[in-house]
Structures are given as structure tokens and as C-alpha cells.
Amino acid sequence: MPPQPQSISDWFESEVRVNEPSLRAYLKHKVPEGTEVDDILQETYAKIISIQRTKPILSPRGLLFTIAKNLIRDLFRKKYSSKIISLGEIDDSSVFNLEHTAVPEFAQTDEVEILQAAIRSLPKKCRVIFLLRNYERLSYKQIAERLGISVKTVEAQLAIGIKRCRKFFEAKGIINESR
Template sequence: MIDDATLKAWFFREVFPLEAALTRYIRRNWRNESDVADLRQEIYARVYSAARERLPLQTKPFLFTTARNHLINQVRRAQVVSIDHVADLESSFVVVDAVTPDRHLTARDELRRVQAGLDRLPPRCREVVVLRKIEGLSTKAVAARLNIGVDAVEQQMVHGMRALVDFMTGGPGKIRRPPARKRRAAEAQRL
């Protein structure tokens, strides 16, 4: 375990100078500007906590990997409700006092917006997102059903959820992939 003085010195020497780059990264990958400061603090807390056990050899990749994973977890926590459930809710005879007509209309509009965002995704990507998030299948089950690799399912999920979040927060909802040159360089590093 790292002592507090060493940990604080490391944090201010190695992590804190990356704050501007981290903020740009969060803004680029998260549409709600009001969440940026909170997300940055949560990422700092995770980095600080993890470094308490052992300081990372390379701070910048560690920080941005932590940020990426935290943003993915935030997206995963957002629940996507099945579009088919709207019909079930409308045909239900249960009266709930908390559901006002305004809330009902807002919820229906949000569901339509989710469906519109899903419709904008490429077919394979849409299929992966629906199977994982709406039908609740595991990554391995989706890979087996679609006859693709687990890595392909994970990549499609990342691209699909980013595009869906982008659309839901007012963006165009298009999948953004790095240029082919960067993809090839990243693939070469993995090998």
C-alpha cells in the first residue's frame, strides 16, 4: 500500500497535469456538459483509489483507460426499456396515481426517441444492442446467436451505445470510428 504523501505527490505530479486532456476526452464522449465535472471527479477518485495499492507504470494510459471504463459503466447503468413494453403498459388496466398524463406522454416520447436512435444504427450493430440491452442476452450468447466473435459483439456494443447516447442527448447518433490508419495502428499494437 502506498503512503498518503507519496500518493498525493504522484497524483499532483502525474495525473493533475492531464486534467485539460481528460476534460476534453469526457466532453468528446459525453454530451451532457453539466456532468463533465462530476465525471472527472469520479474518475479521479477511481484512479486515486487504484493507485493506493500500486502506482501505475504509465499514468496517462491508466487514466484514460479508467475514464473510458467509467463512461462505459455510466452508459450501461442507463436502462433501455423494451419498446414492446409500451403496448403492454397501454393495454394494462392498472391505475397508478404517480403516472400523470404528462409523464405518460413524456415516457412514450422518450421510447419513440430510443426507437428512432436504434433505427439509425447499422443493422448488425442494432441487432447486437437489442439482443444485449433489450433482450438481456450475455455477450457470449449474442456472439453464438449471430455467429460472430465476442470481441465483435463488444465493439458493436461500444459503437452502438455511444451512437445511441449521442442521439438521445441531441447529437446526430452516427457511429464514429477512428480513421483506418488509426484502427490499423491500434490493431498492430494488440498483436
């Protein structure tokens, strides 16, 4: 007599659920911070059951870990990939506003206004890169990824920004031209 086909729930209990402790331990060490292991576990189970319904799985344990690994990879991709934005989409006020920084009230004087004016005088691309670097403290690579430009462009635009701010300050008599 040929063996009776196993129900999905019997198959799940005997072939999949038995791997839960090792899968749970694997997930605890692999998922991005702030992600619930149970959420990944449930999604992994849903996918493997869906596959089992369409065709027999020869190695449930191997497929279980492969599905979990792919889900984690997708999570990292979503969580850590920066959205590339164009310079036209950037609102300068959302990038930088000195009025909302930790500058003490007594320092909100001419120097702050001159600094704001110097930054506003930069070309838009240069200004955005300058602000992302100096006020949001992003790395050159992070800026390049966010804006969809090369690291070399970030470096060049920062150099331009520094030179232009220096000229602006020289014109206002804040620093000497001796440098």
C-alpha cells in the first residue's frame, strides 16, 4: 500500500516546526536592530507553506533557512538603503535651520546671521552638500548615496563651499585675506 500524503499541518509540525529553536537562534543574531524575530519567523513559515502547497519540498530545513536569510536581506535593503533624492526635491529649510540648533540665545547675533547668509549664498547643490556634511554630520559616502552623485562630486562641492564661505567672510571683514 502506498504511503498516504501528509496533511500540510502534519508536514509543518514534523518537518518545519522542529527547526524553530535553531531558526529562532539564527534570526536573533541576523535581523536588523528593532526587528521582531517573531515577524520574520511567521513570514518564513507562510512562505514555506505556500511553496509546499505547490510542490513537494525535498529539504525543508534548508529551504526554511534560505527563506529566512532572504527575508533578512530584504529587510536590510529596505532599512539601510538611502532613498536617492534629487537636488530639486530638497527644501533647504528641511536640511538646515540655525534657529533650531543648539546655539545659545546670546549667540544668536550678527555672527549667526552672517553664517546663515554665507550658507544661503552658496549654489544650491553646494549648499545642500555643505549642510548635509556640516550639520547633519553625514559622511561623504552617505551624502553621495542620498543625492545619487559620486563621492568625488561631494568632495569637490565641499571644497567650493568652503572657498566661497571664506570669500564671503573676507568680504564682510570677518576674516583676513592673508590665508
